[in-house]
Amino acid sequence: MDKPHLEARKAPKQARSQATVQAILTAGARVLAQESLAGFNTNRIAEVAGVSVGSLYQYFPNKAALAVALIDQERERLAVALEAAVASVSDAPLLEGLSRLARLAIEQQFQDPVYAAALDHEERRLPLGTRLASSESRLVGAILQFLEDHRDELPTFPDGSPKEVARDLLLITRVLVEADAHGGQGAPPSLHPRLVRALAGYLLAPGVA
Amino acid sequence: MDKPHLEARKAPKQARSQATVQAILTAGARVLAQESLAGFNTNRIAEVAGVSVGSLYQYFPNKAALAVALIDQERERLAVALEAAVASVSDAPLLEGLSRLARLAIEQQFQDPVYAAALDHEERRLPLGTRLASSESRLVGAILQFLEDHRDELPTFPDGSPKEVARDLLLITRVLVEADAHGGQGAPPSLHPRLVRALAGYLLAPGVA
Amino acid sequence: MDKPHLEARKAPKQARSQATVQAILTAGARVLAQESLAGFNTNRIAEVAGVSVGSLYQYFPNKAALAVALIDQERERLAVALEAAVASVSDAPLLEGLSRLARLAIEQQFQDPVYAAALDHEERRLPLGTRLASSESRLVGAILQFLEDHRDELPTFPDGSPKEVARDLLLITRVLVEADAHGGQGAPPSLHPRLVRALAGYLLAPGVA
Amino acid sequence: MDKPHLEARKAPKQARSQATVQAILTAGARVLAQESLAGFNTNRIAEVAGVSVGSLYQYFPNKAALAVALIDQERERLAVALEAAVASVSDAPLLEGLSRLARLAIEQQFQDPVYAAALDHEERRLPLGTRLASSESRLVGAILQFLEDHRDELPTFPDGSPKEVARDLLLITRVLVEADAHGGQGAPPSLHPRLVRALAGYLLAPGVA
DNA sequence: GATGAATGAGAGTTCATTCAT
DNA sequence: GATGAATGAACTCTCATTCAT
Secondary structure, eight states: OOOOOOSOSSOOOSHHHHHHHHHHHHHHHHHHHHHGGGGOOHHHHHHHHTSOHHHHHHHOSSHHHHHHHHHHHHHHHHHHHHHHHHHHTTTSOHHHHHHHHHHHHHHHHHHSHHHHHHHHHHHHTSOGGGSSOHHHHHHHHHHHHHHHHTGGGSSSOOSSOHHHHHHHHHHHHHHHHHHHHHHSSSOOTTHHHHHHHHHHHHHHOSSOO | OOOOOOSOSOOOOSHHHHHHHHHHHHHHHHHHHHHGGGGOOHHHHHHHHTSOHHHHHHHOSSHHHHHHHHHHHHHHHHHHHHHHHHHHTTTSOHHHHHHHHHHHHHHHHHHSHHHHHHHHHHHHTSOGGGSSOHHHHHHHHHHHHHHHHTGGGSSSOOSSOHHHHHHHHHHHHHHHHHHHHHHSSSOOTTHHHHHHHHHHHHHHOOSOO | OOOOOOSOSSOOOSHHHHHHHHHHHHHHHHHHHHHGGGGOOHHHHHHHHTSOHHHHHHHOSSHHHHHHHHHHHHHHHHHHHHHHHHHHTTTSOHHHHHHHHHHHHHHHHHHSHHHHHHHHHHHHTSOGGGSSOHHHHHHHHHHHHHHHHTGGGSSSOOSSOHHHHHHHHHHHHHHHHHHHHHHSSSOOTTHHHHHHHHHHHHHHOSSOO | OOOOOOSOSOOOOSHHHHHHHHHHHHHHHHHHHHHGGGGOOHHHHHHHHTSOHHHHHHHOSSHHHHHHHHHHHHHHHHHHHHHHHHHHTTTSOHHHHHHHHHHHHHHHHHHSHHHHHHHHHHHHTSOGGGSSOHHHHHHHHHHHHHHHHTGGGSSSOOSSOHHHHHHHHHHHHHHHHHHHHHHSSSOOTTHHHHHHHHHHHHHHOSSOO
């Protein structure tokens, strides 16, 4: 097997190392946000990070690993926000909960659409096994929690395993938001209701046996 | 403006030319299907097409233009199939119509998931104006026709312009199918009901004002 | 010897052939004038000439031969003008003659500085033997005639063979005019007096034994 | 504006880097001297320099920048020699000064006529702003100094700004010498007197008001 | 551990020239 | 003679990765 490692080379335990890794990640994010995939090369990132390329390769075995780390970090950030949001709406009615989660998703994505799109793009070309890694599954977990919290408002549990359902909800959210983010400057007013409709519809779909 | 042309360079008039263009397109598709984006370079494609690189550039001003042509060709194929399907379900009840369209989408995508995913990926990095070009809008048009055909089964027209709605339906279909296509070999049995639920839910979503 | 031929492949005797050759030459000139060396390639020229590349190669064995023909044609045009001018000043005093010739040179060059510069540039990379071909020597001949006509106004014949002298005068004229043509839009007012000074100085240089 | 940068990419700080840069410049000069523009391509130059192409591009953003550096280096060399010569003849009579400067120019150009011609050729296709850059203007400056030093031997200052005059002298020198360098192996005996005559004539031109 | 100079395979693209039709 | 599709060597430039210092 020559499947390339995609995990960070070493868990940096010392403070300086951690700082270096963070600097690299931050630089990667900045580059991606400002120049999209065009400037996303290891030399550039190292330069922006104020570090030598050699150092970059000390912590990431290859470029893909860096991309994965970036994606993971972003998912982590999202997961934290999502978990908090899910907790905060655990007592609200389902629809209101969905509405607030949708609002959150839109806000997150529109904070830096170029960055989000670039990450998404990068994610797609990773070997398949890599996807749905730890932090991705945290997102799924948060949604599962949300479904749990509102179990009694859901007619019967839809087809598909709960995990599939959760993933579907995430995917739907991501495409719809991303599509609008690509186009304009800000989120169009119709986005939020459409998104809520898509999510609620999926969960509550009536006539579908 | 030096925005690169993305249209074919010359309309091939002689029979030989047309054969060459087809050979190139076919080679492009084959390469994309078998090696995904990794082998998608002009030299390789020309080689597979049994043609010189020069010939490739005689008909496509650059690599992106070839990608666009491939995307267009695929969309065209899809559009034809979708239009036919929409016509064939014009008298069927909404839900059954959706179910059949969903079946079609799954079949299409699973015919060659790697190819479809690669094209999708490639499409994303084209300049935005290029997207939703002629054949893409044919897809939207077909969906609009479907909505028209079943207008009286739809409670009130959902938020967003009809075009937005149609695009949302397409996007939702694409992600859900693509996500499952990525993973396994064949479509999981739960895919079809989940997709129908997503589409029907979006269109019929009840309690959402 | 594999010194490439640089002469036209065949002397076109039929009317249609001559027309084709002229069309090609004219196209070459137009391309060079409008796009400088950037668009100066055989395919482009043939296209502009409304002729197939194949036809171009019927009359010119290679690109260099076409360049030579263009240079020759331009020199021919210049030679005709120069011969006429020389004749018209044969009775005028030397200085006035020089002044009028200088005026002519400036006018010619500034008619189409891009074209002239491009030709000049192209000329330099031809194999050396090619230079000073027939029409170039007509230019030299015209100057020799001018010197002849004003022989008694020239102190003693300067060093160097008359041909060298004539060539020097041509070269000096070309650089000075070309240098100013490169820069601005029109000829600066100081160009003419400076040029006359250079030419007259060379011919009349006093204290130089 | 996407006018291409023509300046060196990074100032090499380590000893190894400086050696590489010098190797590249030397290789560029050698290639130009031996094969003229025919072999002047980045791969060849890197090969001759015993360096990878990548290294070349580490220090020069593109091929033109390398050409500029070569031209600059050559001008620098010339400027140093010219400034010294001008200083050394500051007390000599004008004509003797000119004669010695002419001798210097001939020697310089005939040291490596192919190289000099190739550089000259290359210089012409650079964007115009680039020309007359620092080192070129040093040449002009040296001539201005010479004129200053012999101001009282010059009848009245000729037409045109002093800078134009200095440039004219440089241009005249360059063409005359280059023309003879192109042809033969060594400088013909008539070259030096003709050149002096041209320069002195321009400066002292008598009857030209 | 860190540095950054060096590498070189490989990608996109051009254009003079040929030759079957 | 004319056509123009086809050719492919050649060229410029990029960037992931290595390794001597």
